[in-house]
Amino acid sequence: MGFRVALVGIYHESNTFIGDLTDAADFRNSHWLWGADxxxxxxHAHHEIGGMLEVMDREGIEVIPVVFAEATPGGVVRGETYRALLDGIREGLQRSMPIDGCLVVPHGAGVSEPERDMDGHWLEAVRRIVGPGVPVVGTLDLHANVSERMVNATDGLVIYKRNPHLDQRERGKEAGELMIRCLRDKMRPCQKLVQLPLAISIEQQGTDVQPCKGIYAYARQLEKEQGVCSVSVALGFPYADVPEMGSSIIVITEGDAVLADRIAQQMEAYILERRADFVGDKIGVVETMAKLSDLQKPVLLLDMGDNIGGGTPGNGLALVKALETRGLRYFSYQPDAEAVRQAAGVPVGTAFDLCLSGFDDEGQGPWKQRVVLKNRVAGNFTEPTPRHGGQVRFDMGETLIVNTEGGGTLMVSTLRIPPFSLRQLTAFGLDPEAFDVLVAKGVNAPLAAYGPVCQTVLQVDTPGPSRADVSKLTYQFRRKPLFPFEPI
Structure with a gap:
C-alpha cells in the first residue's frame, strides 16, 4: 500500500501598518486554488509546491492537493476571509483522511483580524485534524516571523535561503525529501527554534551580498555536520507588529535535541556578534536625485517605502514627482483603479489630464499631470524564468501606458502586482534599457528581474508603510529587547 500525502497552504505577508484589509477578492485575484488546479x-513552476510535487512524484507517493490560497502582500487579512480559508483547509483535509503525511505552505508573516499569528493558528488546526503521529512538513518565506506555535505544530519547516527568492523550488524539494525520510525511514525529526533579539533592516536583507551572505554560508557549513537535516535563518518581516517579529533560526536534526541546541546556539552567536552590520545606511529622495547625473544608466531606483512586495498600496509618488522635473526618461508603475476608470473614454494617442491618488512626504493627495495615452492593454502576462515569488501568471487588469510631459512613462493598472517580472514591461512593448531610470516599488525582490538590465542600483528610503527606517513606525506588540530598537 502506497503513502498518501495531503498538501495545503495559506500564503500571505501581512503589513499591519496599512489600514486596508486583505479580503477574499484579493485572494481570488491572485490564487485561490483547489484540488487538481x-x-x-x-x-512546473519555480515554486515550493512544484518542488514538493517533483519529489513526491519521483517516489511514487500519491499527493492529495487540498487548497492553496495566496494574495499579493497587503494589510491584515479580514476575519471572514480567514475563516473561509481555514474552513476550506479543515473540510478538505477531513475529506482526504486517512493520510500518511501533510505538506504545508505557509508564508510565516501572515496576520488576520482574529489571529495575529495566522500561520501558527492554521498550522495548529492542521495538526489537530491529522493527529500527532502524522508528519507535517513544509516551507517558510525568508521574511517569516517564526512563532513557537508554527514550530510546535509541525515536524519540520525549511526556510528560503535566497533573497530575491530564486530557490523556492529547491526548498520545496528539500521539504519533500524530509517528508520521504519521515515516511520511509520512520525518522522523527527534532526541530529547534531560536527567536533572535534582532530585527534586520530590510535593505540589508539581500543574500548575495554582505552582511547576510555570510549568514547563509555559515548555515551551509553547519548543515554538513552528521545528523543535521537543515539549518534555516528567517530574516524577518519588520512591518508586522506581532510578538514574533524579528529574525529567527530553525535547526532540524535526526531526532537529536542536544545537537539541535548546539547548532542553534552556534548560529545565534555568529549572527549576534555581527548585529551592528545589519542596521544599514539610509539614502533619501533628495540625495538620490543629486546622484543621478553621475550614474551609469539605466539606474534602478528601489522605492523601499512603497514596497508592494511588503504589502503597500503601491501609490507612492515621492520618486515620480522628483523625477518629473529632472528631464530624464523614466519608467514607473502605479496601481490606481479609479484613474484607469476615469480614462475609459480617452482614445489612444490623445492627451488628457491624468489624476493619480497617492502619497509622498507631505501626506496623501492627488497628483494631476497632462499625459498622452500611448496604449491601453489587458494587463495579463506570464513569467517563464525563475523570479522572486515563483509565480507564473500575473494579472494587472485593464492597464494604461502614458507618457508625461517631463519624459516619464507611467504604467497605471486596475489591479496591484509587485515588480517581480521584467515581462511587466516587455510584454507590452516597453524596452527597459531605453530608459534612464526605472522605478521599482520594492527592496531586494525586484533585483532578480531588473538587475540584468540596470547598470546602477540605488535603494531609496522613501516615505510609506514599508519605509526602511522602522524607528519611525509605532509598535505595540513587538518583543523587547530587540536590536536596534534597544541594546542587547
Missing part, C-alpha cells in the same frame, strides 16, 4: 498551476 494546484498541480496544474505549480507543477
Amino acid at each position: 494546484i498541480r496544474k498551476e505549480y507543477e
Whole structure:
C-alpha cells in the first residue's frame, strides 16, 4: 500500500501598518486554488509546491492537493476571509483522511483580524485534524516571523535561503525529501527554534551580498555536520507588529535535541556578534536625485517605502514627482483603479489630464499631470524564468501606458502586482534599457528581474508603510529587547 500525502497552504505577508484589509477578492485575484488546479498551476513552476510535487512524484507517493490560497502582500487579512480559508483547509483535509503525511505552505508573516499569528493558528488546526503521529512538513518565506506555535505544530519547516527568492523550488524539494525520510525511514525529526533579539533592516536583507551572505554560508557549513537535516535563518518581516517579529533560526536534526541546541546556539552567536552590520545606511529622495547625473544608466531606483512586495498600496509618488522635473526618461508603475476608470473614454494617442491618488512626504493627495495615452492593454502576462515569488501568471487588469510631459512613462493598472517580472514591461512593448531610470516599488525582490538590465542600483528610503527606517513606525506588540530598537 502506497503513502498518501495531503498538501495545503495559506500564503500571505501581512503589513499591519496599512489600514486596508486583505479580503477574499484579493485572494481570488491572485490564487485561490483547489484540488487538481494546484498541480496544474505549480507543477512546473519555480515554486515550493512544484518542488514538493517533483519529489513526491519521483517516489511514487500519491499527493492529495487540498487548497492553496495566496494574495499579493497587503494589510491584515479580514476575519471572514480567514475563516473561509481555514474552513476550506479543515473540510478538505477531513475529506482526504486517512493520510500518511501533510505538506504545508505557509508564508510565516501572515496576520488576520482574529489571529495575529495566522500561520501558527492554521498550522495548529492542521495538526489537530491529522493527529500527532502524522508528519507535517513544509516551507517558510525568508521574511517569516517564526512563532513557537508554527514550530510546535509541525515536524519540520525549511526556510528560503535566497533573497530575491530564486530557490523556492529547491526548498520545496528539500521539504519533500524530509517528508520521504519521515515516511520511509520512520525518522522523527527534532526541530529547534531560536527567536533572535534582532530585527534586520530590510535593505540589508539581500543574500548575495554582505552582511547576510555570510549568514547563509555559515548555515551551509553547519548543515554538513552528521545528523543535521537543515539549518534555516528567517530574516524577518519588520512591518508586522506581532510578538514574533524579528529574525529567527530553525535547526532540524535526526531526532537529536542536544545537537539541535548546539547548532542553534552556534548560529545565534555568529549572527549576534555581527548585529551592528545589519542596521544599514539610509539614502533619501533628495540625495538620490543629486546622484543621478553621475550614474551609469539605466539606474534602478528601489522605492523601499512603497514596497508592494511588503504589502503597500503601491501609490507612492515621492520618486515620480522628483523625477518629473529632472528631464530624464523614466519608467514607473502605479496601481490606481479609479484613474484607469476615469480614462475609459480617452482614445489612444490623445492627451488628457491624468489624476493619480497617492502619497509622498507631505501626506496623501492627488497628483494631476497632462499625459498622452500611448496604449491601453489587458494587463495579463506570464513569467517563464525563475523570479522572486515563483509565480507564473500575473494579472494587472485593464492597464494604461502614458507618457508625461517631463519624459516619464507611467504604467497605471486596475489591479496591484509587485515588480517581480521584467515581462511587466516587455510584454507590452516597453524596452527597459531605453530608459534612464526605472522605478521599482520594492527592496531586494525586484533585483532578480531588473538587475540584468540596470547598470546602477540605488535603494531609496522613501516615505510609506514599508519605509526602511522602522524607528519611525509605532509598535505595540513587538518583543523587547530587540536590536536596534534597544541594546542587547
